Each structure stands twice: as structure tokens, then as C-alpha cells.
Amino acid sequence: MIKPIAAAVAAVLLVGCATGQVKDEKGASTTTTKPSWLDDPYPSTYQRVPSPPVLITGATVLTGTGTRLDNADVLLQDGKIVAVGTGLEAPAGATRVDAHGKWVTPGIIDIHSHLGVYPSPGMSAHSDGNEATAPVTPNVWAEHSIWPQDPGFLTALAGGITSLQVLPGSANLIGGRGVTLKNVPSTTYQAMKFPGAPWGLKMACGENPKRVYGNKGGPATRMANVAGYRAAFIEAADYMKKLKKAEGDGKGDGDTKRDLKNDTLAGAINGDIRVHIHCYRADEMTTMLDLAKEFGFKISAFHHGVEAYKIADRLAADGVCGALWADWWGFKMEAFDGIQENIALVDRVPNGCAIVHSDSEEGIQRLNQEAAKAIASAHRAGMDIPPERAIRWLTSNPAKAMGILDMTGTLEPGKMGDVVVWNGNPFTVYAKAEQVYIDGARLYDRNDPSRQPKSDFMLGQRTSTGGVQ
């Protein structure tokens, strides 16, 4: 990805660093120059579930790279994808999965979820997704709101979701940090935290901040929205200047009090934290592209973007993805121009990056069907999109926008063993994820009750058949 104002970013990389003490694997203390915004006092404790090798045979395989392989095999070992091809040999002790007539895809990735921060049941005590007390809160981290017992993680797993980004809501101009999770049942969010995934920064355009703060001191208008972003980034730039000066004085970060708000924004400017912007209208997205240039940050994706089709060329030229619904529209004024071909029109542009996202505990269970709707609408409009292309909308494209494409999002040797075995072509209403593998381990199986996890919350309820069925 091309960073805007690359030289400036490089300069910041050199000087915007705090000196930190970390211990290497042997326990020896070493000095590093990691920026303070990359400090993670809440580190991932994720451990893959051990599994013998798995050889999936005879499937129609969509690799996520744009390729379709018929009657192909996928070999998983030690948590990784080892090989994809035909006639693969099963290593000793391997489990064989006969997938003739079935389809295999990379694990599905949802770039926009509020699972855990707006969990089920949607009690007032569970409403942890918007810090709607001030319009600029880059200091808050969505991960600190996550309730890992949200049963929605497990229904999402049954829909093939292996990774997801949990974001703060859209009440605020700058809502805070989002976190990427591996969708494994867990008692703590740290044990779900995707190792090595960058954080996201959630921002929001348009009606929501206006509505929430219009009678609470503002912003009350779109122009005040933009003034709010600019003020925040000016402060962050000033903060970075102070960090640089402290570094120049040889005093390290001792002189500059750490500021969590500016820390996160500095991380965004520096390209370490991915910027994800809730934005519906074409004109507002374009304003945000200008804002990004003004302050030297890169927008990873516009989320919702119901008017992305109006500026598909510009999005592709700026290397910004559109994380979109198949057909949502009309629930508010800025969503009035939604059309069913939005995803296809963003996708068809050279270097276009279309993503199917959910923003919904229902939608995340069937992103494959959302993509199927987009394919059908595109077909009606004269655009034929084969499955091997469409699968990228829910695998490699979100992985790219989330900064985890080098680890997951395609079926390529060396990547995480995040794989879904479908009962057939995934792009139909009758499709079901039969098996879901995360890092090579079968963590969901529709035909094996021993691999159907249940949230603590659902234990002891009088019904044993609700939930994941």
C-alpha cells in the first residue's frame, strides 16, 4: 500500500519513537525503539488449538486469490496451510475429509462487527460500543468493552467467520481503536486477539455524530464534523512534534507526557493503525480523502459507503477499499441512494477493492449470501462475476484492508489454516458452512455436536436447542 506523503511518514518513523524495554524470548532485556502507540499492555494470549494434520480432498476450491480449482485438495498441518492442489498425500496421522461435491474457501472475515461490544442479549448493561460522552475519543479501545460470552461470536462461527474486526460505534467523529480477533470461543478477549494484527481507528462522517452531539455542544453540522477532525489531527501533529523534539534532546519520551488520544492518532498518521471511516455519501467520502491528504494519513476503508459506486474510480485511485452492504438503504437520509450494484461497481474498477461487511450480528452469519445477492444484482445489470472473484470480497480484500493478508485471507501455503468447508457453492441461500477450521483446528462442525461451542450465557437455559443450529 502506498502511504501518502511517504517522506514525512518516514521521518516520523525515525523520530516519533519512544524507547521501551521489552523482554525477548530468552528473558533478556533489550532496548527497542517501538513507538508508544504500538505498546500493548493487553497483549494477545491466543494459542491455536492443537490438531493433527487435515487433508481435505476432492473439493471445489476458491483460493481467495481469484482462482478456482476443481476436484482439489487442501492440506493443513501445524496450524498452517501446507499445500493446495490435486493428488496431495496425507501425512502420517492426518485426518481425511472427503469433500467431493463440497466447496472450500478461506475463512470468512468481517471487517466491521460490534460483536462483544453490542452483544446479545442487548441489555443496557451491555451497551459498550459508543463512548458517546465526547465527539473525539481516540483514547478508548473497543477491546476493553468486549464481552467474550456474546453468543453472536458462535453463530458467526457457524457462518464461517474465522476473523473479525470489532470496532467502536459511529456516534463519535473519532470513536477509538478497533481490534481484530480470531473467532475462537474464549473466556478473555486477549485469548481471541489476532497476534500481529494492527489496530484500526474508527472514525465517522455525517449524520450520527451530528445527531448525537447536536444538542450536547456539537458538532451539530457536517462542517463542524470536519472542523472536529482537523482540530484533533492538528493536536496529534503537535504531539508528534513534541515527541520528535524530546527525542532530539536525547531525553527520550521523558519530557512528553503520554497522551492516549494523540498516541492513537499519531499511530494512524504513522500508518501503524489502520483508518476505517464510517461514511455514506460520495461527497463526504471525498472530503475525507482530502482530510487524509491534509494530515498525511492513509484511509484503509470506507465502511457502509452506500454511495461508493458514485466515486468508484477515485476510491481505486487512492487505494481505499469500500466495506459495503449488499443492499441496505433508506433507513436514514444519507443512506437514501443505496443500490444493489454498489459492491459490483466498486469491484469492477481496475484495482477496485470491494468488501462485504456486516455491521450486524445477523449479517455476519451469512456474508456469503450477501455476496450472492450482489452477484445476482450485478448479473441483472449485465456484469457477470464468477465465484472465485466474489469470494475475495469476504476473504482477501478485508484481510488486505485490515493488514492481515500476509497471515490469512487466502488459501496459500504458509498462511494460517483458516478454512471453511461448505455443503456446496457458498453463494446461495441454501449454503451452509459444514466445517470451520481456525489455524488448522476444526472448531465448528455442523454434523458433530462435539464441535458446536456454546456460550456460558446459554448454559442452563431451559432450551437446549436454541442458538447455533
Add this chain to the structure above:
Amino acid sequence: MNRTTMTKALVAACALALSGSVFAQDVLIRHAKVHTATSRGTLDNADVLVRNGRISAVGTGLAAGNAAVVEANGRELTPALFGGITDIGLEEVSGEKTTVDSSQSLGAETHEMAVHPEFDVTLAFNPASVLIPVARVEGLGWTMLSAGPTEGGSIIGGQGGVVRLDGSMDPVGPRALFVSIGSGAASMTGNSRAAQWMVLDQLVDEARGRISPDSKFALLTPAGRKSFAQFLDRRGLMVFNVNRASDIVQLLRWSKRQNVRVAVAGGAEAWEVADQLAAAKVPVFVDTLADLPQDFDQIGATLENAARLRTAGVPVGILGAGSHHARKVRQMAGIAVANGLPWEDGLASLTRVPAEAFGVANDFGTIAPGQRADLVLWDGDPLDVTSLAQQVWLGGQAVPMRSRQTELRDRYMHAPNGLPRAYPAGSE
């Protein structure tokens, strides 16, 4: 186009739309896979003859006479689908209050319950709403308008009715009274669902004249008493928004005690009391996507709800996905089928079952002689997300397969021709 000619064009378009079947052309749809949604089931390679806006014959080898012939080539033909229980034509933009007419909150400033069963949302229906063509091109022909309970109103939302999505303005068939009970509505009855039965019993007493209209405890206006009485003694249908199994059981007891005909909307836990619902012949309009405990009334939610209800003999309809996303009903039926509901029952949940429940089955909801010719020809399985409607007929008239959304699509699909896109395509 200047303002005057635009107005003239609009008037002309509206006149055309409102006249509906007056201009209907006789048509023979030939060689279709006809899903009748009746006991005749699906007829392969069958013909449907439409005369004067109604179905005149269903069979094989029908003579066209002077009717226009549509060759279906084996594609699937269904009745125009039920769009769910929605606010189509009652709201244009959900977030903009001035465009929303689906509930009343006359008591909002008084902190008193304002019970108005005489509130009839069909009077607010706007047949020119842009939502209507958006729904129609997806094969939806009609919807049940609901009156939503809201703070400042009461658990009695008011009356809704069936409207057709053909540009006609007036509802057809009887009105239904919408009522909400359970945790979501408890704030309107002193924060206890137990008080909901207290209030409902009182309304019955008032409507039956057991409480004097002059009583200081009376909740209903004279018009309200009259309206509510029309739904007693099984003369009208009360549609209850309710999810928890025990609340549904209480509803069945109440409906028996007070002699009220009811339907369930939502019914996340309805499958748990399916036998009782079947015995009482109560139809359930299911949210087939609900499989999470969204609140404590829905702990038992499961994707198999529709299938289990049907197995027990309960008539199952699709609840719907709201107004703007009404087109999602086909996916909702398909998901029910993917989770055990027989395909024929999936189609019935969008055709015959809602038509029977809402008292319009003599007019539409099936493909049979005498029925209104509300038909859809599909490019594939009508319950699958991979398929789309190819042509919709309402009252025998082929409707334009255009909407505001197809207009937007076509404006932005193609490169502009030198002028900004706001100019008509083809202008130089």
C-alpha cells in the same frame, strides 16, 4: 424538463399507476413451472391465462385467443409475494420523523397512556412512495401495513391493513389491530408485562360496555370503544408482537377467554408451544433470521422455528424485514427452507398463508382461476438469493421493472458523455 412539464408527467404517471387493471392486457404465460400455492402444488410446463386482470385458466395447452403470449421456457411462476408486515408507504426515510406515519404518540407530553385503537395507519399510506417500485421489481405485490406501538401511545398500536403495491391508494380486505406485549412493550404498561393483561382486559370491558364511558378510569374514546369492539368475538384479527413462550401461552388463554382471534408476529420462542398454537389455529409470522437471544424474551430463538412450527401444524408466514428491505423476505423464506421448512411451505409463507390470515385469500395469494392476476416470472428458484424477478404483473398489467434504484444504477454505471451526470443520458 421544466417544472410544469415535470408536473404533467408526474400526473400522467400517477394516473397510469392508479388506473391499474383498467389498461390490463390479456396475456397467456406459456410453458412455465407454475407454483400455484394451492393444493394443486407445482405444475410443470403449464400455462396461465389472464383475462381482464384476473386469472381465467391454469392448465396445459391453453389457447391464447387474442391474449399476448409470454413464453416462459420452463421458468418459475409464482403469485406476487407478500412483502411482510411493513411500513411501506408509511415511511420514506426511517430516520426522518416528518416522513414517518406508522405510529401515534398523542400522549407523549402527558406521560399517560394514549390508547387509540381507532388509529388507522392506512389513512397515511402513500402509493407514490419510492419504496413501492423498489419492492415491486423484486416480486413483491402486497404488504400488511402495521401500526407500531410507541412511547406516548400504548401497547395498542392501532389498525393496519393490506395494501397492494400497484400504485392503488386504498387498502383491501379487513383491518387488523396491532398489539405489542412482552419486555419490549413493558415500559408502556408501568414496567411490568403482567399489567399488559390488566390493560387488555379493561379495554375489553370498556368495549363491551362493562365500564361506563364516563368512568374516570375509562381509557378509550367513543371511537376507540367502537373500533376495539369490532375486533372482539372473532370478528377481526388482532396481531400480537410477542416472542416469549410463556407470553404466547398467556395470549392463547386470553384470546380464548375473551373470544378474540389472534395471530403472532415475531414469535421467537413460538416453537416451544407449537402444539398449543396449532390447536388454536393461530398463524405465526416468523422472523426466520432470529437465532440469538437478543433479549430475555428470545432465549429460545432458533433458525428451526419455522420448520418446527410447521411440523406441528401451525400456519407459518414470514414476518418481513421492514419497509426498505422488504425484498429480504425471499431470503428469509429460503433460510427457513434451508433449516427444515419444506419448500412448498416456504412459498406459502409468502403467499397463501398471509393471504388467508389477513382475509384476502379470495382475491390473491394463489394462482387459481378467479384470482387477481398478480404474478411473477423468475429467472430461477424464487426463494434463492441467486434469483431475481424477471417480470411482475399486478392485476394483469406488466409493471415497469424500474425503480429509483435502477435509475441511480444506470446513471452511474456508464461513463458520462461530457456533461455532468445530472443531465439526461444521451444529451450532448
